Each structure stands twice: as structure tokens, then as C-alpha cells.
Amino acid sequence: MGLIERYILRNAAIAFVACLVALTLIIWITEILKQMDLLTGKGQTILMFFTVTLLSLPALVTVIAPVAVFVATLYALNKLNGDSELIVMSAAGVPPGRLLRPFLLLGICVVGLVFWMTVWLMPDSFAGLRDLLTKIRTDFVANIVKEGQFTTLDQGITFHYRERSGQALLGIFLQDRREPGKTVIYLAERGQTSEIDGQSYLVLEKGSVQRQTPNSRDSSIVAFERYAVDLSAFGQDGSSVVYKPRERSTSALLFPDTNEPYYRLQESRFRAELHDRLSAPLYPLAFMLIAFAALGDARTTRQGRGAAIAVAIAIMGLTRILGFAASGAVVRNPAAIYAVYGVPLVTIFASLLFIIAGPRTKALGARLNRTLARLALALTPQRLRGA
Numbered sequence: 001m002g003l004i005e006r007y008i009l010r011n012a013a014i015a016f017v018a019c020l021v022a023l024t025l026i027i028w029i030t031e032i033l034k035q036m037d038l039l040t041g042k043g044q045t046i047l048m049f050f051t052v053t054l055l056s057l058p059a060l061v062t063v064i065a066p067v068a069v070f071v072a073t074l075y076a077l078n079k080l081n082g083d084s085e086l087i088v089m090s091a092a093g094v095p096p097g098r099l100l101r102p103f104l105l106l107g108i109c110v111v112g113l114v115f116w117m118t119v120w121l122m123p124d125s126f127a128g129l130r131d132l133l134t135k136i137r138t139d140f141v142a143n144i145v146k147e148g149q150f151t152t153l154d155q156g157i158t159f160h161y162r163e164r165s166g167q168a169l170l171g172i173f174l175q176d177r178r179e180p181g182k183t184v185i186y187l188a189e190r191g192q193t194s195e196i197d198g199q200s201y202l203v204l205e206k207g208s209v210q211r212q213t214p215n216s217r218d219s220s221i222v223a224f225e226r227y228a229v230d231l232s233a234f235g236q237d238g239s240s241v242v243y244k245p246r247e248r249s250t251s252a253l254l255f256p257d258t259n260e261p262y263y264r265l266q267e268s269r270f271r272a273e274l275h276d277r278l279s280a281p282l283y284p285l286a287f288m289l290i291a292f293a294a295l296g297d298a299r300t301t302r303q304g305r306g307a308a309i310a311v312a313i314a315i316m317g318l319t320r321i322l323g324f325a326a327s328g329a330v331v332r333n334p335a336a337i338y339a340v341y342g343v344p345l346v347t348i349f350a351s352l353l354f355i356i357a358g359p360r361t362k363a364l365g366a367r368l369n370r371t372l373a374r375l376a377l378a379l380t381p382q383r384l385r386g387a
Contacts, residue, residue, distance in 0.1 A: 008076060009102035016072035016106060023064045024057065031056050055129040058122040062114050066283040069110045070316055073103055073291035074309060081295065081305065100292060100355065107288035115281040119250045126247040168192045172204060174229070185210040186229060202229040245273035272330040275340045282344035283323065289351035290316050296355060319347050
């Protein structure tokens with residue numbers, strides 16, 4: 001790679017990193033504001049709070065990186081044109097392929113980054129986020145409820161304790177109304193959480209259990225001296241964690257367990273998630289080529305550059321929207337898989353064709369204009385020429 005290519009690559013790479021960091025921080029701050037409930041409503045530590053928000057970053061980067069390489073390409077080319085460097089290169093006979101080479105290298109690097117994130121890092125982060133939120137939700141006694149307050153959880157569970165004495169909770173009230181028409185109430189003088197074989201339990205002392213079944217006015221009351229409540233049953237409605245397609249590894253999507261009930265129910269979503277991951281790395285290259293096709297030639301007017309940038313942004317947005325639409329259509333129609341890959345691939349080939357044929361088209365147009373001008377001059381009467 002020559003000096004010109006290194007110079008262009010350095011400018012484009014710096015712009016890409018700056019844009020990626022800036023956009024990621026902006027969207028990450030939005031994610032932080034959405035997760036503030038972890039601190040305010042669920043009593044989590046600042047470390048847990050940032051762990052949860054950081055686990056969502058890989059998914060953000062996979063969406064932001066193609067846009068960042070698009071913006072970086074536009075910025076670098078516009079800067080080169082504004083400093084008249086593109087004009088000098090064009091006058092010196094630098095071919096478009098040589099000018100494209102550093103941007104192509106940057107695009108390939110971003111393709112590798114997005115591929116690594118979508119295929120490996122992002123599924124692991126989603127699975128880790130699910131495990132962490134499940135743990136927070138399951139261990140609600142330690143993490144959510146506060147002294148003297150009635151706390152209602154999403155699953156239909158209400159918990160209250162009067163005060164805390166060391167590690168023990170005094171004056172416990174626990175109501176479970178998850179099943180329609182059935183109510184279970186636990187009352188105890190004291191209780192304490194404990195963990196046995198990785199399972200969380202609330203051990204109640206000196207209390208009673210009241211159960212009211214459907215179609216019955218009377219409640220059965222059972223007094224106890226010691227009673228253990230499995231808290232994990234309140235975390236996932238008594239069932240084990242079932243990972244969604246986006247939370248599963250790529251190998252699990254390629255070779256799924258076809259006997260799993262959840263897979264049989266959501267087979268189309270497994271298919272859509274797999275092809276969405278495999279097609280995502282094509283977008284950085286497609287967006288880079290769109291930007292280069294728009295501004296790769298030297299331009300002498302600000303208006304021309306502005307119109308080209310507007311057209312490039314419109315094409316980039318349309319490409320991404322069509323890609324999202326194709327991914328959603330795969331859930332309903334397996335034939336839409338061709339569109340999932342076709343949208344970025346058609347954009348790549350069309351942009352390359354425009355880049356390669358662009359100079360020839362302009363040269364042909366210039367020759368045609370000169371021919372038409374000479375023809376018009378020849379047909380003009382002599383007296384009008386002198387005038």
C-alpha cells in the first residue's frame with residue numbers, strides 16, 4: 001500500500017473510530033436511562049447496573065458499526081475533495097480502484113468486527129444478560145423489596161416484611177396469586193434467605209400457610225414452625241430458563257434440538273435469527289460502497305456534494321429498511337431468505353458497477369456534449385456566428 005492509500009486509510013479509520021464511539025455513547029446513555037429502574041426500583045448496586053447496560057453494548061455496536069463506516073467514508077472523501085486533494089489525484093491519473101483500496105480495507109475490517117460480534121459475542125452477551133436479570137428477579141427478597149413496603153412483582157406476587165434484624169426478616173407477608181382463582185398466603189414471624197445447591201430459599205419460622213382454591217369459599221390453613229419457600233419458582237413461574245433465539249449460540253441455531261417444544265413452536269424465529277446474523281456483516285461493505293459511489297469522484301461545487309450526500313443517505317436508509325423488512329418476512333415465508341442476502345449483495349454489486357462505470361459514463365457524456373456542440377456550430381449560419 002502506497003503513501004496515498006495509507007494517508008486515506010488513516011483519515012477514514014480515525015473518522016470511523018470517532019463516529020463509532022460517539023454514536024455508541026449516545027445510544028448507551030439512552031440504554032442507561034431505560035435501566036435506571038435497577039437502581040431506583042430494584043435496589044441494585046452501581047456495579048450490577050453497569051454490568052447489565054454493558055452487556056447490551058454488542059447488539060448496539062453491530063447496528064452502529066455499518067452506519068459509522070458509512071459516515072467515515074463520506075467524511076474522508078468530502079475532506080479530500082474540500083482540500084482539492086481528490087482533484088489533484090484525478091489530474092495525476094490515480095485510478096478509482098486505487099482510491100477505493102483503503103476504504104475497501106476499512107470496510108473488510110468492519111465486516112470482520114461485525115461478524116465476530118453477531119456470530120459469537122452478541123449471543124453470549126444476550127444469554128449473560130438473561131441469566132443476570134433472571135437472578136435479580138429470582139432473588140427478589142434481597143434485591144427488590146424494602147422494609148415496611150408492600151412490593152408487587154409482575155408475576156402476581158406481593159411481598160412485605162416489617163423490619164430487618166441482622167440477616168433475618170421480621171413480620172413476613174407473602175401472597176402468591178399467579179394462578180387464576182387460587183391464592184396462597186404465607187405469614188411468618190421471621191424468615192431468612194439461604195442458598196442450597198445453587199437454589200435460593202426463604203426459610204420461614206413460626207407462621208402459617210393459607211390456601212384458597214377455585215370454586216371454594218373456605219381457605220385451608222396450615223401452621224408451621226419452619227417452612228422453606230423456593231424463591232426460584234417466583235423467578236420464572238416455576239420453570240427453567242428458556243433462551244430465546246437471539247440468546248442462543250450460532251451453533252445452536254445451525255444445529256437446533258428439533259425435539260425441543262420451544263423450537264417446534266418458534267422454528268421460524270430460529271430461522272430468521274440465524275440468517276439475520278449471517279447477513280449482518282454484509283452491510284458495512286454495502287454502506288461503504290454507497291458512500292464511495294456518491295463522493296468518490298472529484299467535485300467542484302458544494303451543491304453537487306450536498307446532493308450526492310443526500311442521495312447516499314437515502315439509499316443507505318432504504319437498504320437498511322429493506323434488510324429489516326426481509327428479516328421480518330423470513331418468519332412468515334422461508335423464501336424471504338433470498339431477500340435477506342439479496343438486499344445487501346445487490347447494493348454491493350450496484351455500487352461497484354457505478355464506481356467502475358462512472359468515469360466511462362462521464363467521459364462518454366463529455367464526448368457526446370462536444371460532438372453536439374460542434375454539430376450545433378456547424379449548423380449555425382455564418383452571419384449568426386459572426387454576431
